Amino acid sequence: MAVWYTLADLLLARLDAETAHGLAIRALRSGLLPAQRQADPPSLAVDIWGRSLPNPIGLAAGFDKNAEVPDACLGLGFGLVEIGSVTPRPQAGNPRPRLFRLPEDRGVINRMGFPGEGLDAALARLRQRARTGFVGVNVGANKESTDRAADYVTGCVALAPYADYLVCNVSSPNTPGLRNLQGRTELAGLLKRVQDAIAGQKVPLVVKIAPDASDDDLDDIVAVCRDLKMDGIIIGNTTLSRPPSLRSGRKGEAGGLSGAPLAALSTEVLRKTAQRVERQFPLIGCGGVSSGADAYAKIRAGATLVQLYSALVYDGPPLVRRIKDELAALLKREGLSSLSQAIGADL
Numbered sequence: 001m002a003v004w005y006t007l008a009d010l011l012l013a014r015l016d017a018e019t020a021h022g023l024a025i026r027a028l029r030s031g032l033l034p035a036q037r038q039a040d041p042p043s044l045a046v047d048i049w050g051r052s053l054p055n056p057i058g059l060a061a062g063f064d065k066n067a068e069v070p071d072a073c074l075g076l077g078f079g080l081v082e083i084g085s086v087t088p089r090p091q092a093g094n095p096r097p098r099l100f101r102l103p104e105d106r107g108v109i110n111r112m113g114f115p116g117e118g119l120d121a122a123l124a125r126l127r128q129r130a131r132t133g134f135v136g137v138n139v140g141a142n143k144e145s146t147d148r149a150a151d152y153v154t155g156c157v158a159l160a161p162y163a164d165y166l167v168c169n170v171s172s173p174n175t176p177g178l179r180n181l182q183g184r185t186e187l188a189g190l191l192k193r194v195q196d197a198i199a200g201q202k203v204p205l206v207v208k209i210a211p212d213a214s215d216d217d218l219d220d221i222v223a224v225c226r227d228l229k230m231d232g233i234i235i236g237n238t239t240l241s242r243p244p245s246l247r248s249g250r251k252g253e254a255g256g257l258s259g260a261p262l263a264a265l266s267t268e269v270l271r272k273t274a275q276r277v278e279r280q281f282p283l284i285g286c287g288g289v290s291s292g293a294d295a296y297a298k299i300r301a302g303a304t305l306v307q308l309y310s311a312l313v314y315d316g317p318p319l320v321r322r323i324k325d326e327l328a329a330l331l332k333r334e335g336l337s338s339l340s341q342a343i344g345a346d347l
């Protein structure tokens with residue numbers, strides 16, 4: 001299997017990044033990638049929103065935008081998989097190329113702009129799958145929409161029956177003006193409308209924010225989420241910042257940066273968020289996770305769950321097993337029998 005992955009990696013690394021992504025989806029759809037059958041170490045089990053997950057490592061939104069392969073992704077060993085962002089209407093997104101590898105930095109820059117098949121296509125696929133595993137649905141707004149909050153309502157209402165949790169993604173940097181929805185008044189209005197619209201459904205609702213949020217922004221975001229008794233916050237999306245340490249020739253491409261260069265920033269913003277949330281609801285840490293140590297840092301900074309995407313571009317599916325093994329070893333070394341004992345330990 002290792003040889004298979006090495007060959008596949010070599011091939012994928014030579015291709016344009018978006019073509020490689022398309023091939024990865026096709027491979028998953030065809031069942032070409034063997035599922036990971038080894039049970040997770042019991043210490044990695046984690047409880048959230050009344051459910052118990054075998055491990056806290058999730059696939060972040062953006063990989064399976066159209067809900068084509070959630071079960072195959074769960075089969076790679078993820079404890080949870082988030083599909084989307086799903087927009088109400090299909091849209092093409094930005095012109096290609098719009099996805100770039102920064103190999104020297106183990107980073108990625110994307111300016112996809114929510115390309116996708118739209119709500120009906122995602123819905124049709126989700127309706128067909130058996131409700132096993134833990135699959136979140138991430139919802140976005142169409143670029144041309146005149147009432148973006150209405151797009152989140154439309155998406156959440158339609159997808160709630162098929163989601164183990166819903167995410168309002170108000171932090172993509174590639175849809176002009178979207179991040180303005182993180183402002184106090186706009187965010188409160190949007191989340192209240194969504195909450196009211198899905199009030200009858202017992203699905204946790206979380207918001208995904210940018211790692212570029214200032215301390216004042218975080219004060220506002222957390223105040224709104226605490227007021228509305230939201231179920232969680234994901235910290236976070238890609239960053240518009242460019243750390244001076246970047247070496248890759250592609251570092252000047254417009255778009256959101258993810259992967260290793262995002263790790264420290266996103267963990268710091270997670271920590272600041274956790275300090276403000278005071279354990280009123282769980283947090284999901286996302287940004288630059290490529291090892292058990294990265295995941296552990298996010299958990300200690302206050303995350304109950306951790307997500308990743310970019311590291312998969314470089315390390316492929318064996319990454320998931322490695323991170324889980326490293327995380328279990330770290331817990332053991334610290335004398336902890338369960339992950340829950342580590343959540344927020346650094347706060």
Ligand SMILES: Cc1cc2nc3c(=O)[nH]c(=O)nc-3n(C[C@H](O)[C@H](O)[C@H](O)COP(=O)(O)O)c2cc1C
Binds near residue numbers: 062237
């Ligand atoms: C190609 C690409 C597409 C993405 N698309 C989405 C998206 O549609 N919705 C979303 O909420 N986040 C999206 N993201 C952000 C990721 O979910 C994640 O928040 C970010 O990449 C940081 O995690 P990472 O460093 O592990 O990649 C995307 C990221 C990448 C690299």
